[in-house]
Amino acid sequence: MSAAAPSYDANSLNQGPQSQNLHNNDPLLINQSMLLQLMNQLTQTQKLYSQIVTNQPPNPIIHPNHNPTSNSKTTLQLDQNLTPPVESSKSFISKYISNLSFPIDKKGYIKLHREIKRCKPNANILNSYINKKNELIIRTSTIEDNNYINEPWPTDAFEHGIKSIDSSPKLYLALHDVPASLFDVDDEENKMFMLEHYNIVKMLRIIKKSSNEPTNLIKAIVNDKEKFEKIIK
Numbered sequence: 001m002s003a004a005a006p007s008y009d010a011n012s013l014n015q016g017p018q019s020q021n022l023h024n025n026d027p028l029l030i031n032q033s034m035l036l037q038l039m040n041q042l043t044q045t046q047k048l049y050s051q052i053v054t055n056q057p058p059n060p061i062i063h064p065n066h067n068p069t070s071n072s073k074t075t076l077q078l079d080q081n082l083t084p085p086v087e088s089s090k091s092f093i094s095k096y097i098s099n100l101s102f103p104i105d106k107k108g109y110i111k112l113h114r115e116i117k118r119c120k121p122n123a124n125i126l127n128s129y130i131n132k133k134n135e136l137i138i139r140t141s142t143i144e145d146n147n148y149i150n151e152p153w154p155t156d157a158f159e160h161g162i163k164s165i166d167s168s169p170k171l172y173l174a175l176h177d178v179p180a181s182l183f184d185v186d187d188e189e190n191k192m193f194m195l196e197h198y199n200i201v202k203m204l205r206i207i208k209k210s211s212n213e214p215t216n217l218i219k220a221i222v223n224d225k226e227k228f229e230k231i232i233k
Contacts, residue, residue, distance in 0.1 A: 091126065091172060092146035096136040096153075100160035119157045123149055136162060143229065171228040173200065175218040180205060185218055198231060199224040 106115050107130050116123060116138070126139045136158070140146045155161050184190060185203040194200040199222050206217040222228040 092140045092143065093172070094138050094140075094146065094149055095165045096138070096162040097134065097165050098136075098158055098160050098162050102130055102134060102136065103159050106158055115158055119154050120149060125149070135165065143225075171222040171225060173220040173222060173228075173231065175203075175220060177216050178218050179216055180214040183218070194220070198222065199227040 106112055109129075112128060112130065116125065116128060124140065124142075124145045126141055128136065128138045130136050138149055140149055150164060153162055185205050191203070194203065200220045201223045202221045204219050206215045206219060207213065208215050222231070
């Protein structure tokens with residue numbers, strides 16, 4: 001399991017079902033020790049349920065006081081031997097709107113970046129563009145660059161001035177090498193676990209267009225900057 005950062009519009013994560021087609025822009029990746037700890041915790045909490053479903057007695061070392069009942073249910077079965085590789089990356093996305101409208105001649109790639117550099121000469125950005133909603137999207141790789149981008153812009157930025165439409169950047173994670181058979185993003189227990197331990201408020205599994213089959217990639221959103229920074233360190 002691993003995690004990486006996207007250059008797509010944050011609105012793409014709010015389009016209903018938990019499974020979506022993979023876009024051209026990829027999201028963030030999680031830190032190895034955090035992911036392995038997550039998988040170990042999920043494995044321990046779910047092992048009991050997989051044993052009940054297969055009519056196996058619970059391991060007395062892991063669950064010494066457990067007395068299974070007929071009402072017990074399984075929500076996830078995990079392979080104890082699976083220890084997926086993990087990579088690490090990060091991304092911060094901020095949005096802006098023009099006080100009037102973005103000039104057409106500054107929407108092209110070269111002139112757009114030239115205007116950003118004029119207004120923010122020390123900016124280190126991964127990419128930027130103006131989307132169909134006429135919003136300026138800027139993606140950076142560090143919290144320092146993101147903070148610099150969000151400092152006040154010149155009043156003549158993009159001729160009419162611009163303002164942020166997000167009080168905080170959207171924080172994305174991409175969990176890699178997570179088979180659908182191992183982790184169900186729609187399972188309520190898994191959702192609660194990710195929310196309580198990592199402040200991950202939304203997850204969706206990416207579907208491969210050519211075969212319409214689930215991939216091992218999960219995109220996720222974190223709603224807490226401090227938690228996000230701890231995960232990706």
